[in-house]
Amino acid sequence: MTEQFDTLAVVGVGLIGSSVGLAARQRGRARRVLGVGRQPATLERARERGAIDEAVDLPTAARRADALVFCTPVDRIAAQVMEAAPLCRRGALLTDAGSTKAELIAAIEEGLPDRVAFVGGHPLAGSEKSGPDHAHPDLFEGRVVVLTPTPQTRPSALDQVLIFWEGLGARVRLMTPEDHDRALALTSHLPHLTAAALAGVVPPELYELTAGGFRDTTRVAGGEPEVWTAIFQRNRAAVLAALGHLTDRLAEFRAALESGDAAALGGLLSQAKGFRDALGS
């Protein structure tokens, strides 16, 4: 079997980066995987788990890799791409796994040297768990990875990134960065914000009186605050619009409760159940 890439670099060896490394090695997508990270202990753990062959710094990764996948928090990706790009081999393929796309890609495309290609991406496989210890080679199996081409994206680079993710078991969907951000504001960022708001108003002394409903509804609030602050900051307009939809809906619940309107309450709950049942448990 010939690997798709000789040398793949994973920048950021948390849950996503380490899972990319594990999957790429085990599924023969790369002969060798380099890992870049800030914390030596995390890099060492990623190496022990078999997610990377070798820990290197970003300039070294840029010089040696055919392809680089940036899996760091969204507030660091653009700067790291800009640091790496001038050092990369001609024709190197750069892509990312950032949870927001429009602002990030605009910043990257503005300054990207012609010698490399960049394709924005987002695997929908996050978790409230983090770090290489939770990484899994099948994390992307059956999951959706959104790629967000722009008029500047080279079709051949897009095709390479598509083939890469399909090789990790993912289903690839193509969207504009703006459409991605508006959709994810509703499907990911708003649920996180809501879970955090809810977790924040139920004091732990009442936890004995919670059941599965509270546990499920607030689970993602255990995610890393810095990661999510960066996501919210970089998708502010769409998150604010999504939050507006939620608060409008909560106002409808409030009105139905205040007026004791059982039919209105039942209607709101039935509509939600109808939507949710379409998703499965």
Add this chain to the structure above:
Amino acid sequence: MTEQFDTLAVVGVGLIGSSVGLAARQRGRARRVLGVGRQPATLERARERGAIDEAVDLPTAARRADALVFCTPVDRIAAQVMEAAPLCRRGALLTDAGSTKAELIAAIEEGLPDRVAFVGGHPLAGSEKSGPDHAHPDLFEGRVVVLTPTPQTRPSALDQVLIFWEGLGARVRLMTPEDHDRALALTSHLPHLTAAALAGVVPPELYELTAGGFRDTTRVAGGEPEVWTAIFQRNRAAVLAALGHLTDRLAEFRAALESGDAAALGGLLSQAKGFRDALGS
């Protein structure tokens, strides 16, 4: 082994009622379990599953049982208790599994004949699943059951109900009906309302772009609309107060987002994570 009750009647053979029947039979809490319900097919399924020995109507159950557990939706319990009580044996023990307590217990205590004893209860073991097919004899194992005595509650009856639930594996906690309702508004009713509001604003055509976060956060929105309408109606004041806490918190998120205040956003998310981490996954 001598069973606690000779004949136990379960009124309502959904998830909770059928699980009470299954657990009581398998754990030797009752020699015989009668089931009462509106739908013959559901009663037959409860019998097939071993949750009840026999399906009877409510008057028959009242005449024959030493103890009756009302597991119907909260908008039906008071009327059923009132229908059954005059027909019950002297000294019969009546208890319930309703999700709201204050209004219900006030209505029952107002008209309860002296010959029977009533103790309000609430096992925190609901689910978005319903019906006897999902019943389980271990549903209450390690779960909290809140009993809500009032000045009118007979200590011997309270003790019997406590022993019964402990016999099904539950941990019993005692609270006033009002304290129960205020706490559950936060720990159960508000999460349900929030999940339903969130599920209602994310259209199914975006489900392909959801991951585990959305799935978890909205799971309980699959619950039965009639059941939850009744719960919200019967705990209106406390649910409205809880909703006020949530909307205040969402307004803090909005203000932090609008002003681009990363420190404020991070603070809100960190506080939520701190609380949520105390609960475990």
